[in-house]
Amino acid sequence: MTGKKDEIVTTEVEGLVLKTMKTKLQNLQKESEEPYTICKVLPNLRDGHDEYYEPKIISIGPLHAGKERLKPMEQLKWKFLQDLLTRCGPADGHQDMLAKYINKVYELEAQAKKRYADAVKLDKDVFVQTMVLDACFIIEWLITYNKGPRREWVHKIKGCWPLLRNDLLLLENQIPFFIVQSLFALSNIPAVPDLEKLAISYVTRGKSNSAPAKVDPKKAHHLLHLFLLSIYPTPRTADPSGGHLVMHTIKKNKSFFSGFFFWLLSLLLYCRPPLKCSRCYRQQPADEERLEAPLIIPTATELEESGVEFKRKQSTNLLDVTFRDGVMKIPFLSIQDDTAPLFRNLMAFEQCCPTSESHFTSYAALLDNLINTPKDVAVLKKYRVIENLLGHDEKVADLFNSLGKDASLDYRRHYLAQVFKDVNQYCKDDRHMWRARLWRDYLGTPWSRISVIAAIILLIFTVVQAIYAILAYHKPPK
Numbered sequence: 176m177t178g179k180k181d182e183i184v185t186t187e188v189e190g191l192v193l194k195t196m197k198t199k200l201q202n203l204q205k206e207s208e209e210p211y212t213i214c215k216v217l218p219n220l221r222d223g224h225d226e227y228y229e230p231k232i233i234s235i236g237p238l239h240a241g242k243e244r245l246k247p248m249e250q251l252k253w254k255f256l257q258d259l260l261t262r263c264g265p266a267d268g269h270q271d272m273l274a275k276y277i278n279k280v281y282e283l284e285a286q287a288k289k290r291y292a293d294a295v296k297l298d299k300d301v302f303v304q305t306m307v308l309d310a311c312f313i314i315e316w317l318i319t320y321n322k323g324p325r326r327e328w329v330h331k332i333k334g335c336w337p338l339l340r341n342d343l344l345l346l347e348n349q350i351p352f353f354i355v356q357s358l359f360a361l362s363n364i365p366a367v368p369d370l371e372k373l374a375i376s377y378v379t380r381g382k383s384n385s386a387p388a389k390v391d392p393k394k395a396h397h398l399l400h401l402f403l404l405s406i407y408p409t410p411r412t413a414d415p416s417g418g419h420l421v422m423h424t425i426k427k428n429k430s431f432f433s434g435f436f437f438w439l440l441s442l443l444l445y446c447r448p449p450l451k452c453s454r455c456y457r458q459q460p461a462d463e464e465r466l467e468a469p470l471i472i473p474t475a476t477e478l479e480e481s482g483v484e485f486k487r488k489q490s491t492n493l494l495d496v497t498f499r500d501g502v503m504k505i506p507f508l509s510i511q512d513d514t515a516p517l518f519r520n521l522m523a524f525e526q527c528c529p530t531s532e533s534h535f536t537s538y539a540a541l542l543d544n545l546i547n548t549p550k551d552v553a554v555l556k557k558y559r560v561i562e563n564l565l566g567h568d569e570k571v572a573d574l575f576n577s578l579g580k581d582a583s584l585d586y587r588r589h590y591l592a593q594v595f596k597d598v599n600q601y602c603k604d605d606r607h608m609w610r611a612r613l614w615r616d617y618l619g620t621p622w623s624r625i626s627v628i629a630a631i632i633l634l635i636f637t638v639v640q641a642i643y644a645i646l647a648y649h650k651p652p653k
Contacts, residue, residue: 233245279357349397
């Protein structure tokens with residue numbers, strides 16, 4: 176009898192465990208349908224740099240709510256809520272509008288909590304109040320920023336504007352954007368028809384026209400994600416006219432004569448022909464074209480010595496980097512005090528969010544490869560690709576050397592994989608390095624160019640004179 180009872184008890188326990196595990200798996204399946212978009216930054220990315228990920232003056236959302244050092248700005252949130260209600264209509268309707276806000280957030284409360292990777296510790300009522308207060312603050316701040324802050328707000332937060340912008344673009348300091356959009360739709364504010372345009376204008380510092388046309392702000396997870404979407408480049412399309420093929424043929428023939436010319440100059444100036452000159456006149460084997468993208472590329476200084484030229488690309492999309500025919504075109508980047516926290520949070524979002532692309536991480540890996548020392552920073556500054564507002568170039572080098580530490584990136588298929596591959600393939604051809612060396616050492620000044628041209632003309636005359644002398648010897652004139 177005892178054995179049967181033990182068997183029954185064991186069966187019941189097994190059934191209970193099975194039921195519990197099934198429930199857990201079903202919950203996970205439901206959660207996977209709506210992946211989180213707001214989370215704590217991974218410890219390996221923090222690496223002792225908490226100041227780049229935690230808000231300085233204001234908390235948005237539940238992750239940093241209630242911290243003592245952020246409480247002074249809580250009163251400002253309430254004042255902004257009051258101003259927003261004033262925009263919506265007469266004072267006697269403020270209570271009704273606030274009730275609509277609260278009821279709407281109660282409807283979206285469960286959906287909003289799923290956007291956070293960790294369980295929200297605030298109870299339901301406190302969470303709803305936080306969402307309403309923070310969403311209304313963001314709406315009113317976007318409107319105020321677009322129209323110009325009123326005098327009383329200028330006095331109170333003028334010195335905090337940069338810090339406020341930084342805090343609103345931190346990964347851990349976000350609320351779901353659909354909460355903000357839903358409350359704005361209820362507000363029906365006159366003369367402010369489009370919240371998304373205000374948000375893009377704010378995150379791009381008034382350069383809303385720079386955002387790609389394909390960006391749909393309604394699909395943004397939060398303000399940080401909206402900024403990331405605003406710097407994604409527009410996909411490049413192939414040239415349907417075949418002009419690329421024609422230009423390739425012309426440049427290929429031009430490459431032959433250019434190679435012969437520089438071979439001749441190398442013979443004159445170095446008293447020996449280049450050892451691997453034959454590489455100038457043959458195509459690379461097909462196997463090399465199928466090589467996987469490399470993990471690294473040379474630094475800016477090494478690329479310049481190899482004949483690579485940097486150009487400032489006339490593009491407002493920060494990630495729109497291209498390399499072709501020895502020219503790397505990079506959109507202008509101004510490196511300021513807020514560059515490090517912004518770049519780190521963009522990378523943290525791509526590393527933490529399951530559905531995010533890794534375009535910005537690819538861009539950060541490129542800059543990390545190009546910039547290793549202050550000398551590399553000076554090279555990019557010379558070509559007006561970057562602007563250093565931090566002071567010493569060493570600070571910029573340290574910024575990018577630590578930016579991509581412990582970041583995960585698929586180097587075979589990342590966004591700039593083809594650029595990495597093309598740059599390394601270009602640097603394998605010694606002809607480019609010889610050409611750069613000739614230009615730097617012998618053709619760098621007008622007088623040196625005149626000297627080389629005079630030497631070539633003298634050589635031509637000498638060869639012509641020798642030919643006439645030989646002809647005169649074999650066939651003397653009558």
